[in-house]
Amino acid sequence: MTVEKLQTLQALLADVDHSSPSVSKYRALEAYLANLTGLPATRIYTGYVSKAGNLSVRMVQSPRAQEASLLVALIQRSDEGPATFDAARKVAARTAKPLLLLQRQEGTQPEWFPLAAYVAASDPAGDTTLNRLLKDLSPFEISKVISEKTKVDRQLGLDETLPLVEEQPNISVPAAIPALKLDPRTRRMLRNAISSHKAVMLVGPPGTGKSSLVQEIIREVREDPGKFGMTMGHELMMVTADESWTTRELVGGDSVDDSGRLRFTPGFVLQAIEEDKWLLLDEANRADMDRIFGGLLTWLTGSDGQAVTVGRVSPGSSREILLGWTSGARSVCEEESPDEEEDDEENKVIVQYLAGQEWRLIGTYNSIDAQRVFRFGLALGRRFAQVPVPPPSVELFQELITERMLSYKLESSVLSEIGRLIVRLYEIHCADSSTAMGPALFLALPGSVVIGLAEAGDEVTPLMAESYLTNFGPWLSRQDDEILDRLGESMMRSDMFGEEWSWIREQLQHLGR
Known part of the structure; x- marks a missing residue:
């Protein structure tokens, strides 16, 4: 049965012009793999890789690849084994998607055969998908990798395999930024x-x-x-x-x-x-x-x-x-x-x-x-x-940060204060065209604040000042005193950072100011 399925695989690829820009040239292959895995064909993405250095471009940047549940890379060169494996491991870690490598070996029958596969250790569904292919096609090694998200979660203490601080067992950090809110x-x-x-x-x-x-x-x-x-x-x-x-x-x-x-x-x-x-x-x-x-x-x-x-x-x-x-x-x-x-x-x-x-x-x-x-x-x-593409209005940003904060399980008064400070920061920056920024950096602020609140006695404002310095510090350190003074007029108010703003400015010298 395995030989027959490998021959089918070969037949599906035999007459394909891999250099063609057609977006449908691998549809038959994807339909066949869908039959073996139980996935919809639209959730399988196949890309042709002429050299190891192109693997990331094909498997990460393509919009179809980003929406897929299984990535399939057709490897042309057999002389780049170590580089190919290293690139594949990085792609699987970055995308957290199962990745199957099919290599072309000229002069052999079948010409195309499974070379290796990679899957995130935290992805049991992806592991099941690859094991179905392993059963039906040919022996190949399935390697487990740690996804980049898992690495970040472990650094923050958010990975399920590592306990969170006991004082705040219900803290959670959302995995993704909400959808764009634009005019x-x-x-x-x-x-x-x-x-x-x-x-x-x-x-x-x-x-x-x-x-x-x-x-x-x-x-x-x-x-x-x-x-x-x-x-x-x-x-x-x-x-x-x-x-x-x-x-x-x-x-x-x-x-x-x-x-x-x-x-x-x-x-x-x-x-x-x-x-x-x-x-x-x-x-x-x-x-x-x-x-x-x-x-x-x-x-x-x-x-x-x-x-x-x-x-x-x-x-x-x-x-x-x-x-x-x-x-x-x-x-x-x-x-x-x-x-x-x-x-x-x-x-x-x-x-x-x-x-x-x-x-x-x-x-x-x-x-x-x-x-x-x-x-x-x-x-x-x-x-x-x-x-x-201007920053969204303060009202739209208010909606965005409200959605973001719903993912954190904290007392409503604490959530309200964190949200208020971030919205006010956004408003201060957007009041001046030379300091206006989009939501992305502001949405990164609450994560470290929430983690810091797990330590007894910490208050929101100092933690927010630290998070602001961590995220905005590289940009602040490049600004001249006139811009920083204008920001400071609002930042030093008692309902904002107060004296913490002076501390932030002192720290900028250590970031190259």
């Missing part, structure tokens, strides 16, 4: 921008949920493409910008290949087009985009049939690497042999990257740090539809 016009502006522009930038202070909002839109497009004037759902590739980036990271450039030759290597934009995935440049102003965008400026304003040169196949080669647009919905890539004098089928390289009309470049821009990192010039800014 509905913000969502509407983003939906309309995504529908009508090839490049969109979300601009706002940190913690307003810009990246999460993009994920929301991705799910909406996948559920109802027609609502956005599109024909299909799209997956997302997300990268975080860095000040060390050059044009090579963003677009592409020459690098040494496995044979020691200089060849053009595609950057993130070209990689996303090759895989027909939307590209999210998170914290885009961390990199000097004006300097490194290069030919993308012309490309973003180009029409069908127009292309820009972004490099050459190799130094001195007459073969250009072109970036352009197709007239259809899907992205298309055209290959040629890298050597002009021979037809090298095995080592063909892409010479044309043509983005489909439904392809999107999305960025997030941290407005509060705009003066301290890189700003977008007018030429670059005009290429993007810019959607402001």
Whole structure:
């Protein structure tokens, strides 16, 4: 029975074009695995991994992977065993989802076979799923990992295997931040921008949920493409910008290949087009985009049939690497042999990257740090539809923190005081555009306060001051005295931090101020 099922597995993968950007190429495989595991096929995500370093991108950043109950990675290279196992272990720990590795071994029958599997030790359902596959397919090792959430819970003393402090046995910390609460016009502006522009930038202070909002839109497009004037759902590739980036990271450039030759290597934009995935440049102003965008400026304003040169196949080669647009919905890539004098089928390289009309470049821009990192010039800014994502109103934040506090089992008077202080902190920050921030950091404040209350005699205000310093300290330490003095006018009031504000400012010197 195992041999027959392995042969079925092989048949389902035999004719699949793994380089195709199609989002449905593994549907038959997922339906087959669903039959073996009892999971819905829609809860199984399969991704093709050309090298170990890409495993996290495929299994963590894809919206479909984030909603799946079983991850399946198709491993191409057998020479990266240790790196692959290490990457798989980290993915399973980070996602807390069972992960099955299927490896391709050329010249063997069956060609594809289960290599290994990983599951969080705290996930009995995932363990059951993998054991069903172990029974039906072939012997493979199932390794237990400790999820990142469990590690954090243990550090906080919240893991079920470790007792909480006896004085407060009912303390609990919610596992997730409640859903985004935003002005509905913000969502509407983003939906309309995504529908009508090839490049969109979300601009706002940190913690307003810009990246999460993009994920929301991705799910909406996948559920109802027609609502956005599109024909299909799209997956997302997300990268975080860095000040060390050059044009090579963003677009592409020459690098040494496995044979020691200089060849053009595609950057993130070209990689996303090759895989027909939307590209999210998170914290885009961390990199000097004006300097490194290069030919993308012309490309973003180009029409069908127009292309820009972004490099050459190799130094001195007459073969250009072109970036352009197709007239259809899907992205298309055209290959040629890298050597002009021979037809090298095995080592063909892409010479044309043509983005489909439904392809999107999305960025997030941290407005509060705009003066301290890189700003977008007018030429670059005009290429993007810019959607402001301000912090939600104090009233919306009040709803958010109220929902958050319901997860804590404390006396109502204590919960009320913690909530009051956090709402007031949010209000103080949002009163000044130079200090306004989104809800994320504020929602992190109650956790350590609640844990600290387990120690007899502790009061809420000192604990809140400590939590505020821990979470906001790195940002506070970079502010000048004028901003801190303005904050202090409200923070030093008796109904806020009072003298604790002076203590907070004293501690900033130890954080690099």
